[in-house]
Amino acid sequence: xxxxxxxxxxxxxxxxxxxxxxxxxxxxxxxxxxxxxxxxxxxxxxxxxxxxxxxxxxxxxxxxxxxxxxxxxxxxxxxxxxxxxxxxxxxxxxxxxxxxxxxxxxxxxxxxxxxxxxxxxxxxxxxxxxxxxxxxxxxxxxxxxxxxxxxxxxxxxxxxxxxxxxxxxxxxxxxxxxxxxxxxxxxxxxxxxxxxxxxxxxxxxxxxxxxxxxxxxxxxxxxxxxxxxxxxxxxxxxxxxxxxxxxxxxxxxxxxxxxxxxxxxxxxxxxxxxxxxxxxxxxxxxxxxxxxxxxxxxxxxxxxxxxxxxxxxxxxxx
Amino acid sequence: xxxxxxxxxxxxxxxxxxxxxxxxxxxxxxxxxxxxxxxxxxxxxxxxxxxxxxxxxxxxxxxxxxxxxxxxxxxxxxxxxxxxxxxxxxxxxxxxxxxxxxxxxxxxxxxxxxxxxxxxxxxxxxxxxxxxxxxxxxxxxxxxxxxxxxxxxxxxxxxxxxxxxxxxxxxxxxxxxxxxxxxxxxxxxxxxxxxxxxxxxxxxxxxxxxxxxxxxxxxxxxxxxxxxxxxxxxxxxxxxxxxxxxxxxxxxxxxxxxxxxxxxxxxxxxxxxxxxxxxxxxxxxxxxxxxxxxxxxxxxxxxxxxxxxxxxxxxxxxxxxxxxxxxxxxxxxxxxxxxxxxxxxxxxxxxxxxxxxxxxxxxxxxxxxxxxxxxxxxxxxxxxxxxxxxxxxxxxxxxxxxxxxxxxxxxxxxxxxxxxxxxxxxxxxxxxxxxxxxxxxxxxx
Numbered sequence: 001x002x003x004x005x006x007x008x009x010x011x012x013x014x015x016x017x018x019x020x021x022x023x024x025x026x027x028x029x030x031x032x033x034x035x036x037x038x039x040x041x042x043x044x045x046x047x048x049x050x051x052x053x054x055x056x057x058x059x060x061x062x063x064x065x066x067x068x069x070x071x072x073x074x075x076x077x078x079x080x081x082x083x084x085x086x087x088x089x090x091x092x093x094x095x096x097x098x099x100x101x102x103x104x105x106x107x108x109x110x111x112x113x114x115x116x117x118x119x120x121x122x123x124x125x126x127x128x129x130x131x132x133x134x135x136x137x138x139x140x141x142x143x144x145x146x147x148x149x150x151x152x153x154x155x156x157x158x159x160x161x162x163x164x165x166x167x168x169x170x171x172x173x174x175x176x177x178x179x180x181x182x183x184x185x186x187x188x189x190x191x192x193x194x195x196x197x198x199x200x201x202x203x204x205x206x207x208x209x210x211x212x213x214x215x216x217x218x219x220x221x222x223x224x225x226x227x228x229x230x231x232x233x234x235x236x237x238x239x240x241x242x243x244x245x246x247x248x249x250x251x252x253x254x255x256x257x258x259x260x261x262x263x264x265x266x267x268x269x270x271x272x273x274x275x276x277x278x279x280x281x282x283x284x285x286x287x288x289x290x291x292x293x294x295x296x297x298x299x300x301x302x303x304x305x306x307x308x309x310x311x312x313x314x315x316x317x318x
Numbered sequence: 319x320x321x322x323x324x325x326x327x328x329x330x331x332x333x334x335x336x337x338x339x340x341x342x343x344x345x346x347x348x349x350x351x352x353x354x355x356x357x358x359x360x361x362x363x364x365x366x367x368x369x370x371x372x373x374x375x376x377x378x379x380x381x382x383x384x385x386x387x388x389x390x391x392x393x394x395x396x397x398x399x400x401x402x403x404x405x406x407x408x409x410x411x412x413x414x415x416x417x418x419x420x421x422x423x424x425x426x427x428x429x430x431x432x433x434x435x436x437x438x439x440x441x442x443x444x445x446x447x448x449x450x451x452x453x454x455x456x457x458x459x460x461x462x463x464x465x466x467x468x469x470x471x472x473x474x475x476x477x478x479x480x481x482x483x484x485x486x487x488x489x490x491x492x493x494x495x496x497x498x499x500x501x502x503x504x505x506x507x508x509x510x511x512x513x514x515x516x517x518x519x520x521x522x523x524x525x526x527x528x529x530x531x532x533x534x535x536x537x538x539x540x541x542x543x544x545x546x547x548x549x550x551x552x553x554x555x556x557x558x559x560x561x562x563x564x565x566x567x568x569x570x571x572x573x574x575x576x577x578x579x580x581x582x583x584x585x586x587x588x589x590x591x592x593x594x595x596x597x598x599x600x601x602x603x604x605x606x607x608x609x610x611x612x613x614x615x616x617x618x619x620x621x622x623x624x625x626x627x628x629x630x631x632x633x634x635x636x637x638x639x640x641x642x643x644x645x646x647x648x649x650x651x652x653x654x655x656x657x658x659x660x661x662x663x664x665x666x667x668x669x670x671x672x673x674x675x676x677x678x679x680x681x682x683x684x685x686x687x688x689x690x691x692x693x694x695x696x697x698x699x700x701x702x703x704x705x706x707x708x709x710x711x712x713x714x715x716x717x718x719x720x721x722x723x724x725x726x727x728x729x730x731x732x733x734x735x736x737x738x739x740x741x742x743x744x745x746x747x748x749x750x751x752x753x754x755x756x757x758x759x760x761x762x763x
Contacts, residue, residue, distance in 0.1 A: 065763070150594060152603055169587070171594075172742035258592050260406050262731075265589070265739035282410045283728065283763065284417075 113197035142255030200234030374619020378678030443474035461719035475645035555723025614679030
C-alpha cells in the first residue's frame with residue numbers, strides 16, 4: 001500500500017478533476033515532504049551557521065566600546081583592520097603555523113596510512129591506536145607540550161643541549177614558537193588523517209595493483225602511480241579539512257601561553273582566531289572583532305581554493 | 319476560570335516562597351560578627367560565591383572562609399579562584415559577565431587597576447549602603463573608602479589589602495654568592511637602586527645557575543609606584559583620564575631601570591603570574607623580586623613547603639610605595655545581595671584582615687587591623703620569621719593612593735608586554751620605549 005502512494009500521488013498531479021482537499025494533500029506530500037525531511041539540517045544551519053554569519057556581518061559595520069555605546073562605522077572597521085599591523089602579524093602567524101604544521105602532517109599521515117594498509121598482526125588494535133592522540137583533550141596535550149617546551153626545565157631543550165644547542169626560549173622567539181605549536185597540532189591530527197587516508201586506500205581496487213605487479217611495477221612505483229592518483233578525492237577532503245582547522249587554530253597557542261590570547265609578549269604566535277577573541281572579549285570592541293572574523297572567513301575560502309587547485313594536480317596524469 | 323485559579327495558586331506559592339526567604343534573611347540579619355548560630359533554623363543554606371584572582375595564596379581567604387563556614391550553617395562561602403592573571407584574564411571575563419548580567423559571583427575581587435572602570439559603571443553593582451555597610455567608613459583610610467564609591471554616591475567596594483613595598487630574596491642563594499644572608503645587612507646593601515644593581519652584578523658573577531631578579535616586571539612596578547608618589551600620584555593616566563605615558567617621568571624611570579637590569583643580564587626573563595614564573599619561584603631560578611605585602615603569599619604559595627626558610631624579606635631601595643591592593647564588590651546580578659554584603663563585610667572586617675596578614679601576608683587596608691598589636695608584631699614563618707609587621711604595618715598609614723584611569727588594566731598589560739618583550743629579546747632595546755608609548759596609545763583606544 002504505502003509503496004504505492006508515491007507514484008499514485010505523482011500521477012494525481014496530472015489529473016485535473018479531483019476533490020480539492022485530496023489534491024492539496026497529495027501535492028503537499030510530494031512537494032513539501034522532502035523539504036520537511038531535510039529541513040532539520042537546514043534549520044540548524046540557519047540558526048547556528050547562517051544567522052551568526054549575518055549577525056557578525058551586521059556587527060562588523062558598527063563601532064562598539066567598553067561603555068556599551070554603538071555607532072555606525074560603515075566599512076571603517078575593515079579599513080582599520082587592513083592597516084592594523086597586529087592583524088597582519090596574526091595572519092602571518094596563522095599561515096606560517098598552518099604551513100609548518102600541515103605539510104609534514106600530510107606526508108606523515110600518508111606514510112602511516114600506507115604502512116597500516118598492509119597485513120600484519122594485531123592490525124585492528126594498531127590502527128585504532130593511531131587515533132588515540134585525537135581523543136585526549138586539547139588542554140591535556142597543550143599542558144604536556146608546554147612543559148616539554150619549557151625554557152628552563154623542558155625536555156626538548158635538555159635533549160637539544162646534548163648536541164650543544166643553547167636553550168631556546170620557545171615562547172619568545174617567533175619561529176621556534178610556531179614549531180612548538182605545529183608539533184602539538186600534528187600530534188593530535190596526524191593519526192586522524194592517516195585513518196582517513198587508510199579508508200581511502202582500501203577503496204582502491206586490488207586488481208589494479210595485481211595488474212601493475214604483473215607488469216613488473218615496484219612497490220614504490222605502485223604507490224606513486226596507483227595509490228596517490230586514486231587517493232585524490234580523499235586528499236582533497238583531508239586538505240580542506242586541515243585548512244579550515246589550521247586557519248582557525250586557537251586552543252593550542254592559547255594554552256601554550258598560560259591561557260592568554262596575546263600569543264607571546266609581542267604576539268609571536270597570536271593567530272587570527274586569538275586576535276578576534278582579544279579584540280572582542282579583552283578589549284570589548286565587538287565590531288572590530290566581527291570584521292576580523294569576516295576577513296578570517298575570506299582567508300579560509302582563499303586558502304581552501306588554493307589548496308584545492310594544488311591538490312587537484314597531485315599525481316595527475318601529466 | 320481554570321487559568322486564573324491556577325495563577326492564584328502560583329501567586330500563593332510564590333508568596334510563600336518569598337515569605338520563607340524573608341524569614342531566612344531575617345534570621346541571618348544584623349552584623350556578621352554577631353550572627354553566629356542564631357540562624358541555623360533556616361531551611362536552605364545560601365551559597366555565596368566569592369571570585370578571586372592572583373598567584374599563590376592570592377587573597378588569603380582560605381582560613382577565613384573555613385572559619386565562617388563552620389560557624390554559619392545557613393550561609394556557605396565558596397571561593398572560586400579563577401586565574402592568576404588579573405588584567406589579561408580575570409578582569410575581561412568579569413566585564414563580560416557584568417555586561418551580560420550573568421556569570422559573576424556574589425562577591426568579586428577587583429584589583430586597583432580595575433577600579434576606574436568599575437567606578438564608571440554604577441549599574442553593575444549592588445549598593446552596599448542598603449545593607450548598612452556605610453557604617454564601615456571609619457575603618458578605612460579616606461582614599462581606600464572613596465575609591466569604592468561611585469560618582470553618584472553608591473557604595474560598591476570595600477577595601478581588602480594595600481601594597482607596601484619590600485624585596486623578597488633567597489637567603490640561601492645570597493649566602494652562596496658570598497653576600498650576607500641577614501635581612502638587616504641585606505637591606506643595608508642597597509639604599510638606592512644603583513646599589514641594588516651593583517649587588518646584582520656581584521651576585522651574578524658568583525652564581526651562574528640562578529639569576530638575580532625574576533624579570534623586569536616586578537621591579538619595574540616597584541620603581542613606577544615609588545616614582546608615581548613623587549609625580550602627583552598618577553601613572554598612565556592623569557586625573558582627567560588623559561593618557562600621559564609619554565609625559566610621566568615615573569613611567570620613564572621604571573622603564574629605564576628595567577632596561578638596565580635586563581641589559582646587565584640580571585634577570586631570569588620571567589613575567590610574574592605566568593606558570594614558568596611560578597615554577598621558577600619554586601626551583602630557584604631567581605634570587606629577588608619586588609614584593610608588595612600581598613606578594614608574600616604569592617611567593618610562599620608558589621614555592622611550596624620546600625621553600626620555607628629559604629626566603630626572606632628586606633627593605634626596598636628608594637623608600638615606600640603602594641603597588642596593588644584590592645576591593646570586594648557585590649554585583650547587582652547576585653541573587654543573594656544581602657548575604658553577599660554580609661560576606662564582604664566579614665572578609666574586610668578588622669579581625670579577618672588581621673588574620674589574613676598574620677597567616678599569609680596581605681597588608682590590611684582596614685586601619686583598625688593595622689593598629690592591631692598582633693599585626694604590628696607579626697612575623698612570617700615562611701620568610702624565616704621576618705618581622706613583617708614592622709616592615710609593612712609601620713609605613714601602612716603613610717601610603718599614598720595612586721590614581722589609576724578607567725582603562726588602566728588594558729594599558730598596564732600592553733606596557734608590561736613590551737617590557738617583557740624587551741627582556742626576552744623580541745623587542746630591541748633602542749625601539750622599546752617608542753613601542754611602549756605606541757602600544758599604550760593603542761590599548762587606551
